[in-house]
Amino acid sequence: MDIPPINRIAIIGAGAMGGAYAAMFNTVDAFDTLFVARGPRAQRLSQNGLIVNEKPIRLPVVQPDQATAPADLVMVALKHHHLQDALDDLRPLVGDRTTIISIMNGLESEESIGARYGREKLLLSIAVGIDALRDGNHISYSNPGKILFGEATNEEISPRVRLLQGAFTLAGIPHETPKDMQRTLWWKFMINVGMNQASAVMRAPYGIFQTSADARALMQTLMHEVITLAKASDVNLSEADIEDWREILQTLSPEGKTSMLQDFEARRPTEVEVFAGKVVALGRELGIATPVNAALRHAIRVLEQRKL
Secondary structure (H helix, E strand, C coil): CCCCCCCCEECCCHHHHHHHHHHHHCCCCCCCCECCCCHHHHHHHHCCCEECCCECCCCCEEEEHHHHCCEEEEEEECCCCHHHHHHHHHHHEEECCCCEEECCCCCCHHHHHHHHHHHHHEEEEEEEEEEEEEEEEEEECEEEEEEEEEECCCCCCCHHHHHHHHHHHHHHCCCCCCHHHHHHHHHHHHHHHHHHHHHHHCCCHHHHHHHHHHHHHHHHHEEEEEEEEHCCCCCCCCCHHHHHCCCCCCCCCCCCCCCCHHHHHHHCCCCCCCCEEEEEEEEHCCCCHHHHHHHHHHHHHHHHHHHH
């Protein structure tokens, strides 16, 4: 099947990352970029728009039952606990030739989306290194990070991947297509498990991890449990992957905050079950102890309940 050039781009999730990438796509006249939302969220987006790095942007906001045509690209940028309710909202925007990418955290969103709309439409993807913050309708970032995406394996580049590479290049979105995307998904999972959770329990922005050996020690201990699980799952993660993350960490704004820390401060539910919860569940399946993640899971759930 021929895949059309990417023109119509639908983004579901207007948080820090979804809003930042929407602003990047919006700089290109060749793209027709829109948000997908419903109810009060749609009304707020329509009325207030977003201010990204001090520049106002106003994109069309389409409610799912008002969508008139499929999108060429659907970007899913939701929190995990919002995905199941939002899956039906994508239906009017997914056609036979639509490409879907998820920049959500965790290891599970692609499975849910692919099961609903067809695995052949889905490219595996992660966003890493973007230090976007959202406060009200204001979004700021100093580092756009990079989107790593592709088919499960990319020894040869598929037409779908090549078209998306071209779209990201036009929008000025840094990107890369690794040969092994399954390994890359686990690498991002390792980062989230260590960085997000350690930052949340310590209320620590990136600058603390850049300067404190103790903060990095907690982060790395959490990550080591993921590496052990990955090896038992035939995924090639190692200590060198932590070092790769530490190099990226040094490039982030010291005032920047992880998504879980932002959730804490905004009194929103966190994704602890996608991080520590998943580690603990995999540990049980594989017969591998994961005591540090188990402990942080309890701690974060208590802190979350108190905040909420």
